[in-house]
Amino acid sequence: MQRPWYQQFWPWFLIVLPLCAVAASLYTFYLASSGADSMVVDDYYKKGRAINQDLSELKQAADLGLVAELSYQGGQLALKIEGQHNNGEAVRMYFTHPTLAKQDQQMLMTSDASGVYRERLDQPLMKGQWNLQIEAFDGHWRMQKRISLPIADRLIIRAGS
Secondary structure, three states, X not given: OOOOHHHOHHHHHHHHHHHHHHHHHXXXXXXXXXXXXXXXXXXXXXXXHHHHHHHHHHHHHHHOOOEEEEEEEOOEEEEEEEOOOOOOOOEEEEEEOOOOHHHOEEEEEOEXXXXXXXXXXXXXXXXXXXXXXXXXXXXXOEEEEEEEEOOOOOEEEEOOO
């Protein structure tokens, strides 16, 4: 007498293979939907058009002959700007990480009596590559550079380079 089908090997083998494929595809869907890619920009067309405006602000900083000296020690930033800018005007500084958007930091800084902008960071910056952007409060000039942290002593940023 032959055994019933559910007691044989081959039917279960043929059922398990498609079930494994379904389970793997559901897990892949979960991985794809659980983590959003922070590098993808939704409004890429607007961002692309804004690049042309950014170039004029970079050119304005070069025309003013701006040179920034940045130091970062003990969780404190110190920035000194030389060139034809308004002494004492507030500046915005952005540290953006190339891949980790949650690590990005922005700050509004004002200068002290000696013309040095100082800021103590709540969260220290990670070691590695960063995009640094310094701009006037009213946005009429901008300097930017790719930097590597930690900074040994000081970092010189020249507009237009």
